[in-house]
């Protein structure tokens with residue numbers, strides 16, 4: 001992998017444009033196109049922009065104005081769809097929720113694909129193993145017996161029990177920041193456990209035992225080493241490590 005010299009570092013020539021203080025920023029992006037070269041390469045792009053713009057805005061400008069081959073996922077641009085998780089300055093973030101001013105634009109801002117999943121092109125990874133683990137924990141309500149004739153009631157306290165884990169947007173920032181997952185792609189990973197938690201602790205659900213047995217697997221919840229990378233990475237502020245701990249406890253006590 002080659003690392004070109006930085007010719008022009010960030011925040012050099014602040015310019016006035018309609019009262020907005022513009023800065024020039026270098027974006028150092030790890031490009032990979034297996035059809036052209038077997039190895040990734042770091043490529044620098046320079047933009048003059050408002051530091052209150054987001055990293056996603058910068059990527060769009062690079063793609064639309066400088067290099068249309070730059071490849072990345074995005075959809076909602078507002079932190080909802082979870083499609084633009086990437087490593088920005090070595091930390092997993094959503095590009096659409098990251099302001100340029102918050103990622104040290106005086107130096108080149110590095111952008112690369114999330115770790116632990118196969119890179120297909122540039123910032124796009126193969127999400128299939130991630131979604132397979134999600135499907136494996138059966139992320140849907142499981143009930144027994146006949147359909148009720150009215151809605152399934154739940155107290156506010158019971159709803160609160162799993163409120164945090166309902167916020168997941170399946171961005172994979174947690175799973176791809178987990179050292180256990182980097183070393184063992186078979187590990188279910190934090191996101192799958194978070195989504196199992198969401199149903200295990202739902203008083204209306206009757207599939208907790210099944211999910212717990214799935215996570216009792218050697219690639220399941222016991223692989224977690226409590227490094228807290230997942231909680232730090234989560235753009236939704238979910239207490240991921242806490243959720244994993246609660247699932248571990250439920251496995252031991254069978255209380256949920």
Ligand code: SF4
Pocket residue numbers: 082167168169170171172173174175190191194233234235236237238240
């Ligand atoms: S728990 Fe947080 S970091 Fe993990 S997939 Fe869900 S939203 Fe993304």
Ligand code: FES
Pocket residue numbers: 073074075076077078079080081082083084094095096097
């Ligand atoms: S583009 Fe949808 S979360 Fe960022």
